[in-house]
Amino acid sequence: MALELKQQLKLSQQLIMTPQLQQAIKLLQLSRLELLETIHQELETNPLLEESQEDLPTEQDAELETLTNDEVPFQEVQLAEKIREDFDWEGYLEEYNTSTPVLVESDPNQEWPSFDSRLTESTTLEDHLAWQFRMADFSEEERFIGVNIIGNLNKDGYLDASIEELAEITEVEPERVEAVLQRIQTFDPAGVAARDLRECLLIQAKGLEPADPLVVRIIEDYLHFLETKNYAALVRALKCDTEDVKAAVDVILGLDPRPGSAFNEETVEYISPDIYVFKVDEEWIIVLNEDGMPKLRVSPYYKDALGDGEDLSTDARDYIQTKLRSAAWLIKSIHQRQRTLYKVSQSIVKLQSDFFEKGVAHLKPMVLRDIAEDVGMHESTISRVTASKYMHTPHGIFELKYFFNSSINSVMGEAVASESVKERIRQIVREENQAKPFSDLEIVEILEKENISIARRTVAKYREMLGILPSNKRKKSSWGS
Numbered sequence: 368m369a370l371e372l373k374q375q376l377k378l379s380q381q382l383i384m385t386p387q388l389q390q391a392i393k394l395l396q397l398s399r400l401e402l403l404e405t406i407h408q409e410l411e412t413n414p415l416l417e418e419s420q421e422d423l424p425t426e427q428d429a430e431l432e433t434l435t436n437d438e439v440p441f442q443e444v445q446l447a448e449k450i451r452e453d454f455d456w457e458g459y460l461e462e463y464n465t466s467t468p469v470l471v472e473s474d475p476n477q478e479w480p481s482f483d484s485r486l487t488e489s490t491t492l493e494d495h496l497a498w499q500f501r502m503a504d505f506s507e508e509e510r511f512i513g514v515n516i517i518g519n520l521n522k523d524g525y526l527d528a529s530i531e532e533l534a535e536i537t538e539v540e541p542e543r544v545e546a547v548l549q550r551i552q553t554f555d556p557a558g559v560a561a562r563d564l565r566e567c568l569l570i571q572a573k574g575l576e577p578a579d580p581l582v583v584r585i586i587e588d589y590l591h592f593l594e595t596k597n598y599a600a601l602v603r604a605l606k607c608d609t610e611d612v613k614a615a616v617d618v619i620l621g622l623d624p625r626p627g628s629a630f631n632e633e634t635v636e637y638i639s640p641d642i643y644v645f646k647v648d649e650e651w652i653i654v655l656n657e658d659g660m661p662k663l664r665v666s667p668y669y670k671d672a673l674g675d676g677e678d679l680s681t682d683a684r685d686y687i688q689t690k691l692r693s694a695a696w697l698i699k700s701i702h703q704r705q706r707t708l709y710k711v712s713q714s715i716v717k718l719q720s721d722f723f724e725k726g727v728a729h730l731k732p733m734v735l736r737d738i739a740e741d742v743g744m745h746e747s748t749i750s751r752v753t754a755s756k757y758m759h760t761p762h763g764i765f766e767l768k769y770f771f772n773s774s775i776n777s778v779m780g781e782a783v784a785s786e787s788v789k790e791r792i793r794q795i796v797r798e799e800n801q802a803k804p805f806s807d808l809e810i811v812e813i814l815e816k817e818n819i820s821i822a823r824r825t826v827a828k829y830r831e832m833l834g835i836l837p838s839n840k841r842k843k844s845s846w847g848s
Contacts, residue, residue: 391700395707395748398755399641399656402701406661409697415669415687416694419662492524492559492630493517499554505547512537512547516560524559524627525567558626565590571622581607581615593619596842640759642712642767644723651716651723655705663698665691704752707744711752714741715770722770726762728791730784732774776820783819789829791817796835801843 397405409416496517505513515536519528530548534541551560552570561567568586572579585593585601592601593616602612643654669687672679679687718737721729735746735753742749753767774782795813799805805813807826814821835841 390696391703392751394700394704396751396754399639401755402704403659406663406697406701409694410661410663413690413694413697415666415690416663416697417666419664490630492520492522492627495630496520496551496554496559500551503550505550508539508543509547512539512544513551516544516548516551520560520627522627522631523625524556524561526560526562529562556623556626556629558623561626564624567624567626568619568622571626572619575618579615579618581605581611582618585612585615585619595839638757638764640764641708641756642758644712644716644758644760646723646761651720653709653712653716655709655712657705663694663701665694665698707748707752708756710742711738711744711749711767712758714738715758715767717741719770722762723760728787728794730770730772730787730790732782732784733771734773735771775825785829788814788819788821789833791819792826792829793833793835796830796841799841801841804838804841806838 394402394405410418497514500510500513500517512533515528515533516526519526519533521527526548528536530541530544533544537544548560552558554560557574558567558571561570565586568590569583572582572586575582585605589601589604592598592604598612598616601616602609605612639656641656643656645652645654669691673684673687673691715738716723718733718741719731721731735749738744738749739746753771756767757764758767769786772785775785775788776782791814792810795805795810807823807830810826810830811821811823814826830837
């Protein structure tokens with residue numbers, strides 16, 4: 368087969384993502400803090416980009432600056448302190464040599480370091496156990512085993528690896544691993560390094576002073592009755608006095624099922640809203656959060672250098688022009704981002720007016736297409752704008768994605784938002800009789816009476832998303848026969 372070269376004329380359309388367009392798209396989906404970080408990085412790398420100073424120096428400030436110049440001589444001020452010979456030293460000492468605390472009024476406008484910056488680093492569970500392990504008397508082999516045991520504990524303090532796996536890692540007999548594990552289980556917090564809930568509670572129960580055999584017996588043989596709160600069956604199985612069983616159960620309920628949770632203090636992440644929504648004179652006002660947002664401008668020095676035709680080399684001129692275009696495009700992209708964010712927020716407030724007036728229960732079903740059609744943009748643009756953005760409303764701070772939710776069919780009338788249904792399920796469970804909680808099917812029937820058509824499995828899914836237990840585990844304890 369012969370190969371030959373041919374020329375062919377072809378007309379086609381292509382979408383080319385220029386670097387400027389990529390930057391504009393990237394800025395749209397950045398959160399407020401990420402945008403601030405991006406701006407500061409550009410300020411450091413682009414000499415033509417600078418922060419605009421709104422408060423320009425006055426003539427008086429200029430004169431003061433001139434007077435404080437190093438070239439202006441000044442005389443050193445000397446303080447001469449003279450003490451009279453008849454000074455009352457006893458009265459002075461009696462008045463000032465007291466333990467009365469001195470109250471210093473602080474300036475409310477003074478900026479102090481944040482509270483978080485003064486906090487010390489918290490001790491982790493691994494550090495706490497390692498400190499106790501170093502203080503104990505272990506051989507070199509036992510220390511190697513103990514390090515692997517502590518390293519395989521999860522955040523709740525449970526051992527995630529089996530004895531066989533640890534024996535294989537440390538290349539020792541399983542009996543040696545078991546012996547070291549039992550010693551570590553005596554460490555603080557009580558119940559740490561357990562392999563399951565039963566062992567965790569048993570470690571804590573056996574360490575009580577005085578130990579209660581009934582508590583140990585319930586944990587060893589009848590823990591499943593506590594899981595289902597079937598206290599009547601527990602009394603019949605133990606064949607003990609109801610009051611004794613109730614006292615033992617109260618002790619068990621006071622034990623810690625997650626001994627390592629006290630060391631899992633996660634860092635608090637504060638949310639800074641991107642949009643504030645206020646109601647003024649029956650009208651909703653939208654304000655973008657520009658606190659700390661630097662106002663950018665192109666450096667007039669370099670701009671004048673290009674315009675005045677100064678004697679610049681070709682490389683210098685090309686460099687300045689490149690940085691000039693980059694700075695101008697960044698400023699334009701930021702302004703475009705803010706305008707787009709405002710228009711999308713305005714559309715959300717308009718389409719979800721019932722939510723802002725009455726609360727979460729009146730949230731309407733809404734998808735990206737609804738906002739896209741209202742503001743005349745593409746759905747992908749709306750998706751980028753609403754990513755990682757938060758809105759401050761009279762009912763709390765919500766992510767912009769929160770306002771986009773699927774619809775639930777109603778028996779009659781308009782569809783209902785899924786978030787509104789979740790809120791209603793939460794309210795139903797909160798107001799139910801704890802002695803006889805509603806099952807998922809009963810919740811379906813209640814919602815159907817309220818013109819909400821929903822399946823039982825959907826109720827179960829929403830209940831799990833809300834962190835609500837099933838009805839048999841929400842039931843209040845009963846000690847009847």
